[in-house]
Amino acid sequence: MRESVSYGVRNSVAVLTLNSPPVNAMGQTLRRALKTHLETALADDSVEAIVLTSCGKLFSAGADIGEFAAGVFTAEPSLPGLFDQIEASPKLVVAALNGGAFGGGLELALACHYRYVVPEAQLGFPEVSLGILPGAGGTQRLPRLVGAQTALEMITSGRPVSAYAARKSGLVDELHSGEEEFVSSAVGFTRLLLKEGAPLRSCRRLSVDLTKLPDGYLRQFRDEVALRSKGFYAPLRCVQAVEAACTLPFREGLKREAELFLECLHTPQARAQQHLFFAERECATIPDLSKKTRPRVLKLVGIVGAGTMGGGIAMAFVDAGIPVRLLDKDKESLERGMNVIRDNYHNSVLRGRLTCEQVEARMALLQGTLFFDELGDADLVIEAAYENMAVKKEIFATLEWICKPGAILATNTSTLSVDEIAAATARPQDVIGLHFFSPARIMRLVEIVHGSRTAPEVVVTALEMAKKIKKVGVVVGVCFGFAGNRMLEPYMREANRLVLEGASPERVDRVLTDFGMAMGVFSMADMAGNDVGVQIRQSRPDQYRHDPSFFLISDRLYRMGRFGQKSGRGFYGYQGRNRIVDPEVNALAEELAASLGIRRRPIDDVEILERCLYVMINEGAEVIAEGVAIRSGDLDVIWCNGMGFPVFRGGPMQYADEIGIDGIVAGIRGYRQRLEEYGAKWFTPSPLLERLAQEGKKLGQFRKGQQP
């Protein structure tokens, strides 16, 4: 059996190599093996020093995240205990980082006396994105080594730093260079330290240098973190832990860190963020696809439509170094699209995010064209034209004719049937939906719409494509609105209905943003533009099975020319970017409610939140039961990455699991009764939710193919 840590001795230096693929997560087995080999090296008189390294492309991704939920992360030897033992070693211990070191992996390196690192390595503390903080000495050792400012930045942002930056800050002692094999070179570095009589430099003996901190820095940093991480629990605890390093002796600082770590770990937020970590990775596992399915080559991308969506998608590919041909039907539209892209890049330069050379390199990958012929050799063509079936069918008929055999033909439709578009071609196996979210360059989500005849390798290529352009791809089936927009619809319906029943748009929006949504329903409608919603509804009236009250206010605002931000008025008024509450909308709601016989009444915040969320969760359950989504985690990934659902709640389905499915079912039944005729029509618990509630199970346990 493969050992999770291997042991060897070179030139009187013991080399302990972590060997636990894929990422050397430090679960109990690895911890035990590390402790055993450490003690062997310490007991062997012929060993003068110890090098800790790993095989694989990473040094270590840190603690085994799966052990947190299972409660085994404290099983002996614990990480803090093990790192104490390493730091207290009477023999010199050098961390030789052959690749990235994250979380507990970096804490392990910090417990060593010196750090020798490959230049490509990234080093970071991503714990905050898991709802926790570095809990094995990281918050106490890092500031002692590199100062409070760098430590606070790294620990509260979760962003890794390059090996070069780490060398500059003193986190790394030496970068590997030259031709010599890495481990031999690390052993050479260790021998040199021995020869020079280098001290056993442990962080615990250092204290945080507070003399260089600007006056009031810690307070100011805390305030900034509170502002930028509104709603999140862990970031302020990260600050408190580093503050403890600044004010307390090492041992007491460690104790404080442990307390704060456990406080964070036991929050619903930590469970939610860790759920999302695994859900994002599980998305790439498609049960119906053989693991042997190989992706198609993807070297050149064609995009049809140089509007906002097409341009944003083009930038996402070009940012990833993939050449793009961007097509529009007329010169003016193409030039406009290319100029918008150039302006966006120019803004990135102004903000210091890109250099002029980087922008030039990216623009060189982008070629505008007016001729479909020039898409003939593309490996993937993404159509990003109007949301209109006839237009799309025409484009696909042309693409079928022009594109080389095996090219993937994708549509960026947000609602239309991928199967119907595919049926209009003689190669439905090559057709897929790639539903990017706006703004396409920024939003991480791509819904990969698996048509009934899409070939397996086309799906695999789409998943790989998403990873290449640093997005998260979620495979969904064909239905109106796919998964994300389909769940959005009942959520919006309730928000609109609540306004007719007596809640103001700003109140509904405030309740939703207090919950953590990036935007309220009505601010979102104003941003997208009322006209867009109306166009979509008019194009597919058959698909709208909604209550007649649903779109009344929107439609009326549309007829009044109030399209939202673009026209300066929608559900709100606008002065520049500032939103102003508009009493006319409430008057309009009163008038429309009266015309429909809807009784207006005071509505509390709890009802607003529950109604909006419960119907969304209920629809999500239907989406899973129908097999449109593979599992509930996929819906959480969709909502947190494309629809502004708060990451610290883990997505709507995780939220439902956290508060209990029986509570959701009872809530839906309650509104069914309370809302009388309307309730009877729109509040029926999904059979899947009812079954899970009866069995005391969670949505997270349900998988495609099981009977609801």
Ligand code: 3H9
């Ligand atoms: C911590 O350290 C706490 C301590 O401070 C205190 C403790 C007391 N654990 O992402 P990939 C799995 S908290 C368990 O696709 P990449 C992952 O699920 C930890 N599993 O690879 C996937 O499994 P599968 C702080 C982990 O090359 C597989 O490995 N550390 C862990 O694209 C491949 O992952 C972090 O937050 C883990 N720690 O990216 C780092 N890490 O194949 C978390 C990965 O079944 N990890 N897996 O789907 C990462 O950010 C990325 O994995 C990394 C590599 C950048 C390292």
